[in-house]
Amino acid sequence: MSGALLAGIFAGYAIAVPVGVIAVLIIETGMAGGLRRGLAAGAGAATVDLCYCTSALVIGGLLSQTLTLILVPLQVLSGGVLIAIGVRGLAALWSHRGVPTANLNDPRLRGSAWQLYLRFIVLTALNPATVLYFLALAVGLPGLGSDPLQAAAFTAGAAGASLSWQLLLGAIGAAAGRLLPERAVAATRLVGQLLIITFGTRIALGALGIVS
Numbered sequence: 001m002s003g004a005l006l007a008g009i010f011a012g013y014a015i016a017v018p019v020g021v022i023a024v025l026i027i028e029t030g031m032a033g034g035l036r037r038g039l040a041a042g043a044g045a046a047t048v049d050l051c052y053c054t055s056a057l058v059i060g061g062l063l064s065q066t067l068t069l070i071l072v073p074l075q076v077l078s079g080g081v082l083i084a085i086g087v088r089g090l091a092a093l094w095s096h097r098g099v100p101t102a103n104l105n106d107p108r109l110r111g112s113a114w115q116l117y118l119r120f121i122v123l124t125a126l127n128p129a130t131v132l133y134f135l136a137l138a139v140g141l142p143g144l145g146s147d148p149l150q151a152a153a154f155t156a157g158a159a160g161a162s163l164s165w166q167l168l169l170g171a172i173g174a175a176a177g178r179l180l181p182e183r184a185v186a187a188t189r190l191v192g193q194l195l196i197i198t199f200g201t202r203i204a205l206g207a208l209g210i211v212s
Contacts, residue, residue, distance in 0.1 A: 004150040008053075008157025015049060015130065015158075016165040021082055021199040022124050022170055028089075029193045030173020031114070038170025040113040044067035044120025051160045052130060057151045072207050074131060079204025081126055086197035093190055 022045050030038025111119075124130055176188070205211040 004153040005157040006153035009161045012158035012161025016162040024192050024195050025079055026166060026169040027061055027173035030170045033176035035174035037116050038112050038174040039167055040117040041120045042166030042170035044117040045124040046166045047121055048124035049162040050159040053155050076204050077206030079200045082200030083197050086193045089193040
């Protein structure tokens, strides 16, 4: 069982650590909304990793076939959502020039931490990188789900690793928002929005076969 736990920890960090659009969004949210919202965003992303990992182990090959059928429309939808988020963030930055960053009318500052947590569950669930990773996991480890103890150990390891990393990103964003000069925070957020738009465009065009 310890082997399955270590394998789960490795799998959890493998999907969480690479700097992708969800990582950028979590850091951005921490910078804009503070520690509580940064942690809520990270917890939302980690929750999806937990659900996808569990589904991959339980459903196995059937999951891989189902996700293959819906992967292209899911990627296009995800790309469109990310582009919209980035454009909206740029519009907020532009319309509130000279206003302290914490007072920006940013959609990520609206609502409660619980609502933000749910929002990041949706965003992460639509992220093609997450879907593809656990699709590969379902294909590569079809037999692990047959042993409940092994499956539970693997899932606990993956979920714990993902949660620890996503919460760290949220805390880093919150610390940067407090410690960096206002202009540096604004510049960082501008770069973040452009990265989000770039990620979204590339995801959508890649799904349609326009770029590789």
